[in-house]
Structures are given as structure tokens and as C-alpha cells.
Amino acid sequence: MAKRRLSQRQKERIQAIQERRRQKMELRAQAALEESDDEQLEEGLVITRHGQNLVVADQQGRYIHCLFRQNIGHVVCGDRVVWQPTTEDGQGVVTAIMERQSALVRPNFSGEEKPLAANISQLVIVIAPEPAPSQYLVDQYLVAAENIGIKAMIALNKSDLFDETALRQFERDYSHYSSTGYPVIKISAKYEHGLDPLIEHLKDETNILVGQSGVGKSSLINALLPELDLLTGKLSEASGLGCHTTSATTLYDLPHGGQLIDSPGVRSFRFGSISKQELELGFKEFAPFLGSCKFSNCAHKQEPGCSLRQAVETGEISIQRLDNFLHMADNLQKIF
Numbered sequence: 584m585a586k587r588r589l590s591q592r593q594k595e596r597i598q599a600i601q602e603r604r605r606q607k608m609e610l611r612a613q614a615a616l617e618e619s620d621d622e623q624l625e626e627g628l629v630i631t632r633h634g635q636n637l638v639v640a641d642q643q644g645r646y647i648h649c650l651f652r653q654n655i656g657h658v659v660c661g662d663r664v665v666w667q668p669t670t671e672d673g674q675g676v677v678t679a680i681m682e683r684q685s686a687l688v689r690p691n692f693s694g695e696e697k698p699l700a701a702n703i704s705q706l707v708i709v710i711a712p713e714p715a716p717s718q719y720l721v722d723q724y725l726v727a728a729e730n731i732g733i734k735a736m737i738a739l740n741k742s743d744l745f746d747e748t749a750l751r752q753f754e755r756d757y758s759h760y761s762s763t764g765y766p767v768i769k770i771s772a773k774y775e776h777g778l779d780p781l782i783e784h785l786k787d788e789t790n791i792l793v794g795q796s797g798v799g800k801s802s803l804i805n806a807l808l809p810e811l812d813l814l815t816g817k818l819s820e821a822s823g824l825g826c827h828t829t830s831a832t833t834l835y836d837l838p839h840g841g842q843l844i845d846s847p848g849v850r851s852f853r854f855g856s857i858s859k860q861e862l863e864l865g866f867k868e869f870a871p872f873l874g875s876c877k878f879s880n881c882a883h884k885q886e887p888g889c890s891l892r893q894a895v896e897t898g899e900i901s902i903q904r905l906d907n908f909l910h911m912a913d914n915l916q917k918i919f
């Protein structure tokens with residue numbers, strides 16, 4: 584099927600229609616039961632999508648198989664939506680996407696940015712003694728989190744592989760992240776209660792786990808979601824499509840609170856190319872110093888009166904972070 588291109592006017596009209604539906608939804612909430620609206624607008628949460636089919640959780644947490652109006656935009660896992668039941672078959676139609684708090688986007692083959700998941704609130708960067716962690720990669724993920732506008736934290740998995748000395752060394756090496764405001768925790772999928780600190784951090788958030796292959800993401804997900812098989816069964820049933828593939832981006836409720844959005848695509852997500860400004864935004868502890876170097880075109884390398892260098896001297900910025908920033912700045916178009 585050829586892709587339909589929409590003119591600016593059509594786009595505006597569609598946006599206006601969606602806006603009206605959102606407003607209607609809000610009005611309906613206010614008017615509560617008194618309103619005798621036979622349109623039956625309901626709010627729901629997109630749990631997963633398979634092509635044209637969605638599984639939407641209604642406000643009682645029931646799974647509803649929904650289709651969606653083609654003109655409402657790209658619906659993804661994590662979207663809050665307005666949907667309407669279709670007469671008697673227990674299915675529904677999604678008619679509007681509610682405003683997103685955040686979106687994880689990924690460029691597709693033609694360079695267009697496509698959302699992958701919506702309303703994520705926390706990025707959990709998983710590292711491990713093995714494969715050896717890279718702060719450069721951690722910093723890239725932090726740049727992504729800052730630009731998406733979500734929280735980020737670092738979890739050292741397989742901490743059982745480190746002895747006391749190695750653990751203390753790790754704490755020193757990562758202390759600048761915690762002082763910048765990124766929680767750093769040590770966990771183990773191999774210890775009883777080894778995931779407790781993680782469970783605590785995931786509790787009030789919609790989370791995704793990211794990190795290098797081999798750090799233990801699959802192991803963590805299986806440990807965090809002991810009923811994963813049961814859930815995927817329920818999703819297959821709800822979507823009416825038979826098998827629910829784990830490759831589809833899916834939102835899971837965590838047994839101890841919070842949500843996890845997962846798929847292989849989400850776990851290995853990387854940013855497209857970014858601008859200088861977006862890069863600067865990604866190193867949030869630099870903010871007070873940017874723009875106050877002696878030279879307005881300061882490269883923050885050898886120049887006298889460089890405020891970032893001075894902040895390194897006073898311990899307000901870590902040298903590793905500045906080095907990684909400079910390296911990323913040199914490779915702006917290539918790194919992500």
C-alpha cells in the first residue's frame with residue numbers, strides 16, 4: 584500500500600480533531616456519570632502493538648483488542664489513548680493519542696524519526712564487571728536521557744563477580760555520577776534479594792533497561808517478571824493474533840510497582856545524530872559553566888580562562904566527563 588502523504592492543512596485538521604477528542608475526554612471526566620454521552624469515550628494505555636492491532640489496557644486493567652484510526656499518527660507502546668468500544672464484540676477503536684510526556688525515537692532506514700515507545704520516565708543503564716564497562720557508553724546514554732527529558736540511573740549488575748576491593752574501586756570510579764544526581768546501585772541477578780535495590784528504584788517509574796550485550800538485561804527482566812510466560816499468553820489471547828512475540832515492544836506491570844517497557848529494539852536503542860546544543864544539554868553539570876569561558880569560541884581544550892577547565896580544577900566537573908564530552912563533540916555526526 585502506498586503511503587499517503589498529508590498536506591499541511593490535512594495535518595492541521597487532524598490535529599484539531601485529535602485536540603477536540605482530548606478535550607472531550609477531559610470534559611467527560613469532569614462531567615463523570617451525569618453526562619449521557621453515547622459515544623462512550625474511554626481512556627486506555629497501549630500495552631503492545633502488532634501492525635494494525637493494539638492491546639489496550641482499560642482503566643480496570645483489562646486487555647482490549649483495538650484497531651486505530653489511520654489518521655491519528657503513529658501509536659506506540661506506552662501511549663495513553665482515547666478509545667471507544669465497538670458494539671458487541673468486546674473490541675475497540677483508538678481515536679486519539681493523548682499528549683506524550685516523552686518519546687523514545689529512532690531513525691528508520693530513510694532517516695525519518697519514528698517513535699519506538701512513549702511515556703518512559705526512567706532509563707536504567709545496566710553495566711557489569713563483564714563485559715568491561717565503558718563510561719563513554721554510559722555518557723552517551725545519559726545524553727540520550729537528558730534529551731528525551733527523563734531520569735537516568737546506573738545499575739552495576741553481576742556485582743557478585745567483584746570482590747570488596749574491586750567494589751570499592753568501582754564506587755570511586757562512578758562517584759561523580761552519583762554526585763551529579765544519577766543514582767548508582769550494585770545488584771546481582773545471582774543473589775537472593777540481589778535485585779532489591781533495583782526493584783526499589785523502578786517502583787514509581789516507567790522504565791527501560793539499556794546496555795551492552797552480555798551485561799545481564801535478559802536475566803534481569805526474567806527475574807523482575809517471574810510471570811512473563813503467563814503475561815505473554817494473556818497478550819496473545821487479547822490481541823487475538825495467536826502468538827505474542829517477545830520482539831514486539833511491550834509494557835509490563837512490575838509486581839512491586841512501576842512498569843517496564845521492553846523489546847530487543849528498546850534494549851539496544853541508540854540516538855540518531857545530535858546537535859552541539861543537544862550534546863551540551865546531555866552533560867547537565869556543565870550548565871552553570873557553559874558560556875562563561877574567556878573566549879566565546881572556547882573549545883575547552885588548552886585555552887586560558889576556560890570555565891569548564893576551572894570547574895575540573897575545583898572538582899565540580901570530572902575530568903572523565905569533560906574528556907568524553909570533547910570526544911563526542913569531535914565526532915558529533917558519527918557517535919550515536
Ligand SMILES: Nc1nc2c(ncn2[C@@H]2O[C@H](COP(=O)(O)OP(=O)(O)O)[C@@H](O)[C@H]2O)c(=O)[nH]1
Nearest residue numbers: 740741771772773795796797798799800801802
Ligand atoms: N555472575 C553473574 N552472572 C550473571 C548475572 N546476571 C546475568 N549473568 C550472566 O551473564 C550472561 C549474560 O546475561 P544476559 O541476560 O544474556 O545478558 P544480556 O545480553 O544483557 O541480555 C549470562 O550467562 C547470565 O547468566 C549476575 O548477576 N551475576
Ligand SMILES: [Mg+2]
Nearest residue numbers: 797800801802
Ligand atoms: Mg539478552
Ligand SMILES: [Zn+2]
Nearest residue numbers: 876881883889
Ligand atoms: Zn572553555
